[in-house]
Amino acid sequence: MEILLTVILGFMIIGAIYALHANDLLSAVIAQGIVGYGLVICFLHLKAPDLAIVQIVVETITLIIMVAVVLDSSRKEIKGKIGFKSTVNIIVGLVFIGFLIYFFNMATGSLDVFGEHALRMSETYIEEGAQKTGAANLVTGILWDFRGYDTLGEATILFTAALGVLSVLRLKGKK
Amino acid sequence: MKGLTPIVKKVAQLMSGIIFVYGIYIVVHGHLTPGGAFAGGIILAGAFILLILAFGSEVIKLKKEETGSSITESLSILLTLILAIGGLFIGTKVFFNNYLPKGEIGELISAGAIPIYNILIGIEVAAAIITIFLALIIFKEEEEER
C-alpha cells in the first residue's frame, strides 16, 4: 500500500512541477488535471468512496471552467527577468521553507506510524452511529446529524459564491 | 459560442438523459451507498452543462438572463431552513435536529429527515453550479453589446 501511494504521489509531484513551468497556459491547465485525477486514485485506495465521487466531478467542472477562461483570453506565459527583486523573493522563500520544515518535524514526530491509527475520537461514531441516526452510510450520518452545522454552512458558501460571481461580472466600472 | 456537429448534438441528447437519471439515483440513495447531496448535485448540473456546450449559446440567449436557476437555488435553501426550524417545535427542542422517525437500517425510507435534506440540498447545489457556469462562460460577452 505504501509503495503504490508513493508512486502515485511521485507522478502528482512531477505533474505539478510541469504545470508551473509550462510555456502555454492550456498545457498548464491540463497538467493540473494530472494532480486532480491522481488524487481520485489515492482516495480509492484509502477506502474513501464518497470522497472519490465528489473529487472526480469537482475536478471535471474546474477543468471545464479553466479551459473556457484560458481559451477566451491570452495563452502566453509571462517570463520575468532575474533582477534584484526576484532574488530577494527566492531568499525569503527559502527561509520560510526552512521554518516550515522545522515545524513539520515537530508536528509529525508525535503521529502514529502510517496505518495504525488510534480511533479515540470516532469510537462512539462507529459503534452507535447507525443506531442513533438510522443511516447505513456512516459518513452521511455524521455529516447530517452529528455535524449538521458544518453542512449548513457549506450550503451557504455555495450560495454566496454564486451570488459573488453574479455581482462581480454584472456591474460596469469606469474605464 | 457556436454549436457542434449534428453527431455530437444527437449523442449529447441521448447521454444527458442517462446522466440525469444517474444523478437522481446518487442523491436519493445518499444514506445507503456512497454519494449524497454534493456529488449528486454536481452530476445533475453536468447533464445541463453537456446540453449547453453541445448546442451552443444561441439557444440560451433567448432569455438573456439566468433567472430560472437563481430562483430554483433560493427556493431550495428556503425550504431547507423551514424544515430545520421545524426541529424547534418537535422532539427535543433544538434547531436542526433529526426529528422524523428512524426506520430500520438499510431500507430506502429510513434515517429520519436525512433523505429529504439530501434532495433539497442536491437541487440547490445543481442550481448554484449552473448559475456559476452561465455567468462565467455564456453571458459575459453581453456587456460589450450594450
Added chain:
Amino acid sequence: MIVYIMCFILFLVGLYGIVTRRNLIKIVISLTIMEFSVFLFLVLIGYVEGGEAPILTENLPEKVVFVDPLPQAMVLTAIVIGLATSAMLLAIAIRLYKKYGTFDIREINNLRG
C-alpha cells in the same frame, strides 16, 4: 512515514508557485495544488491497515474494523469549498483581463496613491 514527507513536498511545490509566478492563472493553479495536498494529508491520517470503507452492508464479518469516518466528512466539505474559491478567483481574473488587457500581476497596479 515517507508518504507524509511526499505530501509535504507537494505543498511546497504549490507554495513555490504562488511566490514566484507572474501569471494570474498560474497563481490560481498553485492554490488548488496546495489545497489538494492538505486533503490527502487529512485522509492519510485516518487510515487503518486492513480496514473497510465505513458503510454498513449485509455481508460483513462479525468483528470488522472500519477506517476513520470523521476526517472523510471534513474533507468532503473542504472539497466543495475549494471549488467555490476557484470559481470566485476566476471571475475576478476575467474582470481584470477585460480592464487591463493582460494577466501580469506587475502591471495591474492601479491601486496606488
